[in-house]
Amino acid sequence: MRGFLLRSVSLAVVLPAWAFQPESATLSHKSVLERRGLYHANISGQFQKPDGQPLSGVHVQLNAGRIRSLPLADAVTGADGRFSFRDINSTYMPDLRWYPPEEWLQGAAPITGESGENIDAGIFRLQPDTLLRVATEIIGGPPLGPKDREATIVLQGSGPIGRRIVAEQVGGYRLLRQIPFDEGTWDITLYTNGRSEHFGAPFHVQRGRRDQMLLLRLHREKLRRGQYVSEGDLEIQETRVAPTAVEREFQASGRLVAPDGSAIEGAIVGINDFFLRRTRPQWTSSDSQGRFHLAYSSTACNDPAISYGHGDYWVFPFKRPEENETCDSRWKESRELTMPVASRLSLKVTGATSSALHAYWWHDAYGCQGFSSLSPWIWLSGFQPILLKVEADGFVPQIHGLRPLRKPRIRRSENDARACDHESNSAERRSDFELVPNHPPQSLLNQSQGRCRQDCPFASG
Numbered sequence: 001m002r003g004f005l006l007r008s009v010s011l012a013v014v015l016p017a018w019a020f021q022p023e024s025a026t027l028s029h030k031s032v033l034e035r036r037g038l039y040h041a042n043i044s045g046q047f048q049k050p051d052g053q054p055l056s057g058v059h060v061q062l063n064a065g066r067i068r069s070l071p072l073a074d075a076v077t078g079a080d081g082r083f084s085f086r087d088i089n090s091t092y093m094p095d096l097r098w099y100p101p102e103e104w105l106q107g108a109a110p111i112t113g114e115s116g117e118n119i120d121a122g123i124f125r126l127q128p129d130t131l132l133r134v135a136t137e138i139i140g141g142p143p144l145g146p147k148d149r150e151a152t153i154v155l156q157g158s159g160p161i162g163r164r165i166v167a168e169q170v171g172g173y174r175l176l177r178q179i180p181f182d183e184g185t186w187d188i189t190l191y192t193n194g195r196s197e198h199f200g201a202p203f204h205v206q207r208g209r210r211d212q213m214l215l216l217r218l219h220r221e222k223l224r225r226g227q228y229v230s231e232g233d234l235e236i237q238e239t240r241v242a243p244t245a246v247e248r249e250f251q252a253s254g255r256l257v258a259p260d261g262s263a264i265e266g267a268i269v270g271i272n273d274f275f276l277r278r279t280r281p282q283w284t285s286s287d288s289q290g291r292f293h294l295a296y297s298s299t300a301c302n303d304p305a306i307s308y309g310h311g312d313y314w315v316f317p318f319k320r321p322e323e324n325e326t327c328d329s330r331w332k333e334s335r336e337l338t339m340p341v342a343s344r345l346s347l348k349v350t351g352a353t354s355s356a357l358h359a360y361w362w363h364d365a366y367g368c369q370g371f372s373s374l375s376p377w378i379w380l381s382g383f384q385p386i387l388l389k390v391e392a393d394g395f396v397p398q399i400h401g402l403r404p405l406r407k408p409r410i411r412r413s414e415n416d417a418r419a420c421d422h423e424s425n426s427a428e429r430r431s432d433f434e435l436v437p438n439h440p441p442q443s444l445l446n447q448s449q450g451r452c453r454q455d456c457p458f459a460s461g
Contacts, residue, residue, distance in 0.1 A: 037091040038115055044084040045121030047077050047098065054081025055126060059099040059280055063108075064090060064365040069311055070270055070281050071097070072365050089367070096121060099280040102245055103210065105129045106178055128208035132176040133241065134167060134216055138190075141197075141220025141232075148192040151218065155203065157181040168278060170246055170299050173213075177246070179205055186234055188216060197223060199234040210243040247297045250328075252304050254335040256290040258377035259342050263290030265372045267308040268363065271296050288372070301327035308339070309378040310386045311364035339379055345388075347374040352392040362387035378402075 047055045060083045061071035075083040097108045104126040113119035153167035167174035188199040217235040224231040256264035270283025282296040305313035360368040391397035
């Protein structure tokens with residue numbers, strides 16, 4: 001549970017470029033596109049198999065720049081293997097990441113181009129992936145205690161910067177996939193009795209195979225003791241199994257509500273394994289009733305993360321799982337989720353009628369996202385400032401920034417958690433806006449309507 005206090009409310013108004021120029025001056029299209037990042041660009045390319053045949057079903061995503069951010073966009077290649085993104089806008093220079101069907105290697109590539117261009121990313125010929133199912137057998141040695149750690153299984157690529165493939169638990173065995181090298185070394189560690197035991201052996205990867213089942217036998221009967229680590233022998237036995245898919249489809253459905261029971265519309269609900277990146281980022285948004293339905297592919301069930309008010313994620317209060325409760329059982333039925341550490345935001349606007357107003361919050365990947373009212377509930381406990389925008393036709397847009405306290409409050413008990421929720425829910429945050437009429441030069445009238453633009457949150461046009 002994290003409790004945060006509001007440190008400051010700051011007003012930042014960025015005037016359009018024409019505010020500093022004579023009325024007769026004109027704003028060149030080139031100067032708009034010279035901002036840092038990539039704006040109004042179209043990106044296309046093609047994926048092929050090693051023999052040059054087009055590859056369909058490849059999910060292609062544009063990374064938004066921040067490690068925790070969801071992608072800017074997602075496209076799927078068609079029968080011709082081609083993909084395209086239109087009118088891409090990002091404050092960072094994005095890169096391409098692709099997630100093909102399981103039998104092919106994933107990858108990433110930079111984008112070379114400039115704002116306003118039609119960027120041809122070229123042809124990507126994918127290589128087959130290798131799938132290894134492994135199990136371990138411990139032979140001999142001192143008895144293992146009940147708290148001894150399970151063996152960590154890593155396949156290390158050769159060379160000084162060889163990639164490390166860490167096995168993940170899938171059902172009753174461990175799984176290694178997305179292996180981009182031919183020669184590697186097993187690096188298996190067992191922590192027991194206060195010491196580390198290491199087992200290693202060279203391994204040749206047969207690229208493209210998906211039918212191997214390996215039994216890794218850890219010989220502890222003749223450990224060679226060192227000062228900090230003991231060394232043991234590793235024996236590998238191989239059998240064949242029928243190739244099967246390791247990912248399957250999961251469902252997560254529910255309704256997002258504020259502490260007063262009102263629906264949260266426009267929240268972004270998604271799966272984003274930004275640390276290990278074993279699962280492709282997948283997301284959806286809540287409707288006007290706060291309902292969402294997320295269907296995603298993965299090797300295991302995941303609890304979705306939720307963004308609303310800024311690009312960071314809700315952190316739900318920790319709740320000790322009930323007996324026999326699993327992620328699958330939690331999402332078997334639709335769930336109602338209440339925004340944690342919530343505060344009511346009161347947007348007080350002068351200078352324009354409320355019926356003409358539009359209020360937004362800024363998301364790193366998707367730009368301005370609309371609030372359904374001028375009194376929304378927001379989550380103030382992230383690590384990013386909240387950017388709010390209010391605008392109306394004929395008025396200069398206004399921006400406020402809300403900066404939450406970054407140091408979390410430590411919850412020591414369930415009572416403390418409830419008290420923290422009560423304090424944060426009862427506090428109202430107020431942000432005052434004053435809109436002034438917009439009088440742009442006639443030549444720029446069509447470019448300065450005050451509408452929220454994804455490519456520039458701080459000014460129109």
